[in-house]
Amino acid sequence: MQKIKVAIVGFGNVGKEVMEAVLESPDMEVAGIVEIPERVHRCRGKWDDFAVVSDVDELGKVDLAILAAGSRCVPQIAPYYLKRGINTVDAFDIHGQSIIKLKQELTSIAKANGVVAIISAGWDPGTNSVARILMEAIAPKGMTYTNYGPGMSMGHTVAVKAIEGVDDAVALTMPQGNGIHRRLVYVKTKPGYDFKKVEETIKMDSYFNRDMTVVFCVDDVGRLIDMGHGVHIERKGVSGRTHNQRMEFIMQVTNPAATAQVMVSAARASLKQKPGCYTLLEIPPIDYLYGEKDELILRLL
């Protein structure tokens, strides 16, 4: 069997977990790690068996690039891979119009190059989105509440760290019920920066401006870090004309590992789609798994 050659783009928390998920996938192998030049040295040590490069062209043949970089880099870097005939998967997590825009941009590039891009393939957006649509297929009318946390939000943490004056930070999501959340942000500022100004910038950021956000000034962020996260999706709705149909999806996971595994599962699915750009809502679920189709149906149906 010819294994799928995977390039891992970005080697932070999620990238390292992507590496482990690829190594555990019987049908995949690591082609190498792509990092920005000033970070290439960081990938040494534990991962010396793998090529670490700053341009995917140095890796030879690559089938797939898993973009384990921050969401805000995705629109810039995905086209580079697609134009080289490499499928991409990302966990772009900025909800709303940004996703539609990204999908439109990557659709034309992917189709022109005969490849597939799967976007927003984390757990939310991602597998939670599939759970939500499944609930609506069972009960089309009604209300769904997605309650996140308690846990560290990686997207929000990355967004805070990118703000000027922030030395280190962690952003926690606390569920308040009925899909209402509080964001708790713990920030260590860089010397010479005004905490109040940093706090205001965080609160106005598109990741935070829709929720109640409390920002704390701390000396040591490291001792606050725990990667556990969770979600509780609840729907009460109507099937046909029958009310009081209740559904729940609950998940408690180590966050980067779950995100990475979903991307790897989506990467496998990408090889089974026609050229274009997809969200997980548009992917037949069986395509995520390794194995023969009839056997999967027999085991899982």
Added chain:
Amino acid sequence: MQKIKVAIVGFGNVGKEVMEAVLESPDMEVAGIVEIPERVHRCRGKWDDFAVVSDVDELGKVDLAILAAGSRCVPQIAPYYLKRGINTVDAFDIHGQSIIKLKQELTSIAKANGVVAIISAGWDPGTNSVARILMEAIAPKGMTYTNYGPGMSMGHTVAVKAIEGVDDAVALTMPQGNGIHRRLVYVKTKPGYDFKKVEETIKMDSYFNRDMTVVFCVDDVGRLIDMGHGVHIERKGVSGRTHNQRMEFIMQVTNPAATAQVMVSAARASLKQKPGCYTLLEIPPIDYLYGEKDELILRLL
């Protein structure tokens, strides 16, 4: 907008709920009800607005047939519709090789006639199957337990009612944890039949022979009937090399309404697939819902 014309085949508990789900679907209309001749009269009264026929050819143009008949009729009746250029959806619920066999048979007939059959489109097999595969996409290694009930199993009840000597019956599924179940069957026998013999036949039936089954002899089955049912799917598994990833899917529903709605959602999806036969594992989830694709992505992703 041209509405999708739906024939409802079989008008028992599920068929009536299919009617309501179609009437509540903005993109569908009821072409009519198809019943076996001796049952046509039963559909009168509340449903006088709709044609009740014993052959779908009497209904004029039909896009879709929703087969709300017992699972064991499905292999016989589905080909009749597919050969007439009508998509079919069923809730065939006999797990195991029977599904693979049905899929193979309907695949060739559907392809030869340029139509789509969606099989096993209830909640288990069906939406629960999608939940199980979603959990494996998040954590490919580990154990999943599907705990059904407590509630009345329609498939099991229909199977008992078909046994010789049974006048009326209801079969309940009681979860015992870790995917272990007890089946409680309440039977009113026909005059002149030996309860002990009926009990043995039930216990040997393929619906019951894998679980602990207790059969009770009762005088009145009607007063025991409550259509509530539920499921609790639990998975604890490994994402990449990270253990202790936990997921749950919980549902508490009026059973025939949920089954009917899933079939109607799958019926909509059938019009978006290429000719062939599919389980819900092979359907992009977005295809179940009514609405414009980008709007659904914006709302649900």
